[in-house]
Amino acid sequence: MRYPWFRLAIFIVGCAFPLWWLYEAAMNLLGPDPGKILMDRLGLGALIFLLITLSMTPLQKLTGWSGWIVVRRQLGLWCFAYIVLHILCYLFFILGLDWGQFAVELRKRPYIIVGALGFVGLLALAVTSNRNSQRRLGARWKKLHKLVYVILGLGLLHFLWIVRSDLREWAIYAGIGGLLMMLRIPAVARRVPRILGRRGRVAS
Template sequence: MRYPLFRLCIFIVASIWPLLWLYQAWIFALGPDPGKVLVDRLGLGGLIFLLITLSMTPLQRLTGWSGWIVVRRQLGLWCFAYIALHLSAYLFFILGLDWGQLAVELRKRPYIIVGVLGFTGLLSLAVTSNRFSQRRLGARWKKLHKLVYAILGLGLLHFLWVVRADLKEWTVYAVIGAGLLLLRIPAIGQRLPRLGRRKTGPVTKV
């Protein structure tokens, strides 16, 4: 396994982060509804990991270090894990596992449908992130994994709908996301300065 220490650091940070949120939410009782705080933070964590995942290719181009690409799959799976926890926490803390109420919520709050669409897209990427799927799908694998761009749009729309009263934080993530998408345009991405001297193979886009 390449870059084991780098992978281990990502695993430790990613796995401890939600535990700290859970501790804050229940020990310090953040606000009148700590369960909602946990739901919101898990969703935000998933969005952050999605943006970090999308930043791996530009970072490789910028620094010439192949380690960024090596951990891209791991970061993407952590993004999926956080969103899965976000959805599970919503079902448990907000709905109380009342499946009948879910239909009501879907009618009243369309942003939940947007979130479910984003989660479905992430699920399809997570289950096909292995080498077997990559070999089986061939050229279609790259086309499928370009869904990540649509998923980012759905995630930002979902977030916007939730925090529409305060757009400051959302604007920060939206600007970062827009910047990362612009770097996917060849005419822009190829103009990134090369800070690293290490030679790497051709960059694989995702």
């Protein structure tokens, strides 16, 4: 297995945050509504993991180090894991497993539908992230996994709908997402390494 230390570091980080948040909840450090705090933190954690996952390809192109691509699948699966925990927190702590209330919530809060669509997309990517699916789907695999860009848009829209009264934090994540999308434009992707290379030669 290539870069085991890097994989291990990501695994430790991925586990550490939910475990720490659970500890805070057990110690009554999350205020009067710990379930909602856990749900919000897991949702934001999933968005951050998604952005980090999308940054692996640009980092590989900029640095030439293959380790970024090696851990891309692992990061994507952590994003999916956080989303699953986010949904479980919503079902247990917000709904109390009351499915009748869920229908009411859908009518009152349509951003839940947007989040659900993002989850379905992530589920499709997680299920087909293995090498067997890649071989079986062939060229269709890359087309399917471009769905990640739509998922990012849905995730940012879901987040925007929730924090619409304070856009500063949302703007940071949206800006990072926009930059990562720009770096995937072929003309931009070709120019950035050249610009950095010229700057490096000037500095030396």
